[in-house]
Amino acid sequence: MKSIAIEVLCLNFKKHVLLITIVGGFSVGAFTGFVEDWIFSPAASLFALLALIAADHIVGLVVAWRRGSFDTRKALSIFWKLLSHVGLLMFANNLAKGSMFLGWLNEGIFVPIVLVNMLSLIKNLSLLGYIKKDFAQWINKKVDTYKNENISAPTNNSDNSVS
Numbered sequence: 159m160k161s162i163a164i165e166v167l168c169l170n171f172k173k174h175v176l177l178i179t180i181v182g183g184f185s186v187g188a189f190t191g192f193v194e195d196w197i198f199s200p201a202a203s204l205f206a207l208l209a210l211i212a213a214d215h216i217v218g219l220v221v222a223w224r225r226g227s228f229d230t231r232k233a234l235s236i237f238w239k240l241l242s243h244v245g246l247l248m249f250a251n252n253l254a255k256g257s258m259f260l261g262w263l264n265e266g267i268f269v270p271i272v273l274v275n276m277l278s279l280i281k282n283l284s285l286l287g288y289i290k291k292d293f294a295q296w297i298n299k300k301v302d303t304y305k306n307e308n309i310s311a312p313t314n315n316s317d318n319s320v321s
Contacts, residue, residue: 197248
């Protein structure tokens with residue numbers, strides 16, 4: 159690396175750290191700019207979502223390993239999950255940029271994805287014992303209110319018949 163810096167770039171850095179910092183800074187900046195323009199804006203929110211998905215996946219793998227139900231196919235599913243979520247966000251971002259009436263679409267797609275992954279992480283952490291089960295059940299009860307309703311189908315068909 160040092161010989162490339164000296165010969166090609168005509169630079170003579172005494173420390174590799176400076177070169178790595180400069181190249182790394184430009185690379186991170188360019189990648190963040192690409193993400194903000196084409197995938198999702200602000201990029202920090204996307205990076206936080208990707209970290210949340212990775213944390214949920216890792217904790218889920220630990221839960222499966224402890225239960226003895228670890229499956230390699232499911233372990234590799236994080237690729238498809240990340241690809242689908244980023245694809246949805248990219249689609250929503252580009253639609254929202256194209257029409258002023260669809261400005262809400264970024265958040266309309268982003269918030270449910272975050273909530274679903276956050277609930278999954280909380281559930282997995284409660285299964286491992288890092289979060290109290292009462293807290294996880296309380297959050298699930300507040301979010302999934304439709305599951306708490308006791309809706310029963312009518313048993314008598316004469317009530318629903320059309321005359």
